[in-house]
Amino acid sequence: MTVRDIAAAAGVSIATVSRVMNGQATVSAETREAVEGAMERLGAPRARTRTAGRPGRDVFVRCPYLLTDYFGIIVSAVAETLELHGRQVILSAGDSVRDAEVLGGLPDRAQLGGAILILPPEPAGDLEALSRRDFPFVVIDPRTPLPRDIAAVSAAHFAGARSVTAHLVALGHRRIGMIGGPEDWLAGRSRLAGHASALAEVGVLPSPELYRSIEPTSDWGHGAAARLLDLPDRPTALVAFNDKAAVGALRAAYERGLRVPEDLSIAGFDDVYLSSSTVPMLTTVRQPLGELGRMAVSLLMRLMEGHAVETLHVELATELITRGSTGPVPAA
Numbered sequence: 001m002t003v004r005d006i007a008a009a010a011g012v013s014i015a016t017v018s019r020v021m022n023g024q025a026t027v028s029a030e031t032r033e034a035v036e037g038a039m040e041r042l043g044a045p046r047a048r049t050r051t052a053g054r055p056g057r058d059v060f061v062r063c064p065y066l067l068t069d070y071f072g073i074i075v076s077a078v079a080e081t082l083e084l085h086g087r088q089v090i091l092s093a094g095d096s097v098r099d100a101e102v103l104g105g106l107p108d109r110a111q112l113g114g115a116i117l118i119l120p121p122e123p124a125g126d127l128e129a130l131s132r133r134d135f136p137f138v139v140i141d142p143r144t145p146l147p148r149d150i151a152a153v154s155a156a157h158f159a160g161a162r163s164v165t166a167h168l169v170a171l172g173h174r175r176i177g178m179i180g181g182p183e184d185w186l187a188g189r190s191r192l193a194g195h196a197s198a199l200a201e202v203g204v205l206p207s208p209e210l211y212r213s214i215e216p217t218s219d220w221g222h223g224a225a226a227r228l229l230d231l232p233d234r235p236t237a238l239v240a241f242n243d244k245a246a247v248g249a250l251r252a253a254y255e256r257g258l259r260v261p262e263d264l265s266i267a268g269f270d271d272v273y274l275s276s277s278t279v280p281m282l283t284t285v286r287q288p289l290g291e292l293g294r295m296a297v298s299l300l301m302r303l304m305e306g307h308a309v310e311t312l313h314v315e316l317a318t319e320l321i322t323r324g325s326t327g328p329v330p331a332a
Helices: 003-010 014-021 029-042 071-084 103-108 124-132 157-170 186-200 218-229 243-255 289-304
Strands: 058-063 089-093 112-118 137-140 151-155 176-180 211-213 237-240 265-267 284-286 313-316 319-321
Touching: 003 014, 003 029, 014 029, 014 124, 058 071, 071 089, 071 112, 071 289, 103 112, 103 124, 112 289, 124 137, 137 289, 151 157, 151 186, 151 289, 157 176, 157 186, 157 237, 157 265, 157 284, 157 319, 176 186, 176 218, 176 243, 211 218, 218 237, 218 243, 237 243, 243 265, 289 313
Parallel strands: 058 089, 058 112, 112 137, 137 151, 151 313, 176 211, 176 237, 237 265
Antiparallel strands: 284 319
16 A cells, blocks of 8 residues: 555545654654554554664754844844754855745755744645654745644734734724735735734725725724825724834825824734834734744743653733824724
8 A cells, every 4th residue: 555545545645644653753653653553554653763863963944034123032032942952053044045945955964953933924735744754853934825734823813913903893993904925825824814804803804995905014004094094085094914004004194194093093913122112002812932042942841851842832921002193093
């Protein structure tokens, strides 16, 4: 029989069968039992038990973005936590490395024991191929949905977006503009769904004319806010994908003589330093950026040491931070 036969009999993916057959620890006990049961029914040999991890101790950290106050916080937490574990960091960061094809060669680097990939631009297929080579790694904030057997840590994007829109709804806002992130980002889709969920609670359907998808920068946020605020029936509130985009929205409001929050409420996401440096300070959703890095290292250490890990997808709670940029809906 083939691995495909076993996967069909167990109701799992071919990659999962491969992990069980290779004795990897990144498979839950329930899934392992299902695969081994199918193998026994089909007369296949039992899976071998993994007895040792890779000999390398260094950890490759890939963050193909500028280390600003967002990515910088995550990378700093990763590096500090790896230091506590006595691990050396090999850092690949900055826009210049975004298109570098590095994943395929990681298992061949003998000094590496594992990797942490932050918002990796590579397609899910490349990550699955890396996982099939028994190379331990953890993804922080994946761009696309990943198989359950690839370790990933992210914030509760849906819940966070729902909380900030619900806050505006409670203030009486119904015509709320959404400045969303890239449409191919998992975080962007999750936050849009959370926004729509909060509106649905009060019987409001999101209007396509009130949605803009942008790159998460101040300039893109400014342009999207300008288009929304120039509508004949402009929104009474704007929710931005991140704090940088919200700062751009503040600038667009100022250029149009709109007072925040008296004429227009604006909210961001992330709670980076920038959010408390504006006038007024931004209402936002706090992501536990440092904890994302620390949790990723904790997961990676367990994978590198061959420990059993039952929960490979970890979602950390967010928190609504209410400040001066949001207020009651303006009178008609």
